[in-house]
Amino acid sequence: MTPLARAIQAVLFVAEKPVSRGELVKITGSTPRAVEAALGELGAVAEDTGLRLAHEGDDWQLITAPEYASYVAAYLGADRLRLSSAALETLAVVAYKQPATRAEVEAIRGVNCDQTFYTLMQRRLIEERGRREAPGRPILYGTTWEFLECFGLTSLDELPRVLTLPETGEAGLRPVEAAGPTRPEQL
Amino acid sequence: MIGPEPPRVSIEGFEGPLELLLELVEERKLDILTVRLGDLADGYLARVRALAELPAEEVAAFLAVASRLVLLKARSLLPSLEPVAEEDEGASEEELRARLLEYATVRGRASLLGDRLRAGERAFHREGGTVELPPRGGDTSALAAAWAKVLALAARPKEEDLVAPAERYSVEQRTEEIEALVAEHETLSFATLLGERPTLGYAIVTFIALLDLYRRIVIDIDQDELFGEITIRRKAGS
Numbered sequence: 001m002t003p004l005a006r007a008i009q010a011v012l013f014v015a016e017k018p019v020s021r022g023e024l025v026k027i028t029g030s031t032p033r034a035v036e037a038a039l040g041e042l043g044a045v046a047e048d049t050g051l052r053l054a055h056e057g058d059d060w061q062l063i064t065a066p067e068y069a070s071y072v073a074a075y076l077g078a079d080r081l082r083l084s085s086a087a088l089e090t091l092a093v094v095a096y097k098q099p100a101t102r103a104e105v106e107a108i109r110g111v112n113c114d115q116t117f118y119t120l121m122q123r124r125l126i127e128e129r130g131r132r133e134a135p136g137r138p139i140l141y142g143t144t145w146e147f148l149e150c151f152g153l154t155s156l157d158e159l160p161r162v163l164t165l166p167e168t169g170e171a172g173l174r175p176v177e178a179a180g181p182t183r184p185e186q187l
Numbered sequence: 188m189i190g191p192e193p194p195r196v197s198i199e200g201f202e203g204p205l206e207l208l209l210e211l212v213e214e215r216k217l218d219i220l221t222v223r224l225g226d227l228a229d230g231y232l233a234r235v236r237a238l239a240e241l242p243a244e245e246v247a248a249f250l251a252v253a254s255r256l257v258l259l260k261a262r263s264l265l266p267s268l269e270p271v272a273e274e275d276e277g278a279s280e281e282e283l284r285a286r287l288l289e290y291a292t293v294r295g296r297a298s299l300l301g302d303r304l305r306a307g308e309r310a311f312h313r314e315g316g317t318v319e320l321p322p323r324g325g326d327t328s329a330l331a332a333a334w335a336k337v338l339a340l341a342a343r344p345k346e347e348d349l350v351a352p353a354e355r356y357s358v359e360q361r362t363e364e365i366e367a368l369v370a371e372h373e374t375l376s377f378a379t380l381l382g383e384r385p386t387l388g389y390a391i392v393t394f395i396a397l398l399d400l401y402r403r404i405v406i407d408i409d410q411d412e413l414f415g416e417i418t419i420r421r422k423a424g425s
Contacts, residue, residue, distance in 0.1 A: 016313050052310065066308035073307070080307055085297065088304075092296040108289055110248065111203030145312075151300060152308040160303065162295035 001045055004030055005038040009062075012042075018059035018145060043154075054154040056145060066152030081123065081150050090116035091125060095147065095159060099129040099140035117141075125150065204252035205290040207234055212287070219288050224280050225260035228253070255283060333414035343384065356392040358399065365396050369406055369421045377417035 001009075007028055012019060024035045039060060043053040046062070054063045064072050073080070083091070090113050093105045106113050120126045129142040143156070153159065211227050211234075212219055235249050259280050368375060380393050397419065400406045407420045 014313075054310065061312055063310035063312045066310050069307055069309045069311070072311045073309075076311065078311075081304060081309075083301070083304060085301065088297040088301045089293055092293050092300055095300070096293075096296055108286075108293055109203060110205035110252075110286070110290065149310045149312065151303045152306075152310050154310075160296070160299040162292055162299060 001041060002038060004028060004034055005041040005045070008035065008038050009042050009045075012053070012060060012062040015061065018056065018061040021058045021060065024060070052154050054148060056148060056155065059145075061145070063149060063154070069152065083119070083123075084116075086111075087116045087119050091120055091143075091147075094120070094126050094141050095143050095156070098142040098156075099132075100142075101132060101138040101140060103138060204249045205287060207231065207249070208252065208287055209291055209294065219284065219291055223259070223263055224256060224283055224287075225258075225263045228256035228260040231256050252283075259283075329413045329415070336414075356388055358392055358395050361392045361396040362399055365393070365400060365419075366405060369400070369419065373421050375419045377419065380419070 008024055011024065011027060021032065021035055021039070024030075024039075025032050028035065030038075039053065039055075046053045050065050050068050051062050052065050054061050072078075089109055090105055093108050094100050097104065102113060102117060105117075117126070124144055124146045126141045126147065127144050129140040131137040132140050147153075148155070208224075208227065208231065209219075211230050212222055215230075232253055235246075235253055365380065368380070377393075377397070380397075381390055385393070397406070397408065401408050404422055407422055409418045409420065410416070411418075
């Protein structure tokens, strides 16, 4: 590991919240490009440990590897998160389409989603992400760090892809997921 | 934005018309891409009839889809039927099929997310308070000096070993004494106030008296370094 990657590892180790790349640049006095490279190196090295390097956009954080969740949960005495299938559907729309408005989610699911939005907000799985510059300026929603953590993802790029439609006959295999999830809009 | 919890509506196991429609497609092992949605009209209506208990606005959503299915069925039975000119785009079979496909994708994604959740392979991050940095001046030499003072104190004869008359101190009395001293000298040190061999009770009363004077803004208190000497200074104008 380069000294810069080690320095960043040390900083992320003590950080309780995500650290932005800009902050890392400032702290280490390095160039953004060098920090980017060091983060890549750190991410690769972490694969060999019980930790993972997670990021959401430009914010970075060391998290525990999902494989060892049961041990960490046993140590922390953490409860397992349970969500209804309705809440999961709403969460799926927000996660893959973010930022999304409530109306968009309701249009896709064909039902009122007040309850599921309430549940997801309360569990801090989704959060407000400003407003869409459209009539009525509807609130935009996106997923949170808690979402990534709860689902053991190190970034939104890791969202599972659906390659088959569930039990829809012989022509089941269909590349529905051609492109990855859309990147969050810059606000 | 989190208001009171809205009532949850889900009767007969179906949350909405799309879910019911998708369920019908899956039950019959049909393909969303090729199924003639009009063929589902009868099955759909049969299910909707069983949903009589739903609140009116929920029923409306089911009925909107039902009417569309019936229209599609009618068209397939009477191919010569011309589309109504002002018919909006939303009523076409392809639009409904697209919605159904999109919903099926969401369901697939939701079930994958649900699998991940059930597998319990989640991540955790560090939690806890901010790292407590030592107070300024907390260097080892200050600690060593303080320890030396403690050792010197310990070397003295213990209070209980001394045969002394029972002490009685009053904070009020001590406060008056210190106030008089401060009026005379502009600055004093805590050590001076304690005297040569203070007893614990005397030290405590003296300290409380100082705090009281400080509270009344009669004096100012300074301590330059950790465990260092405390300087008592008369407050200007008092």
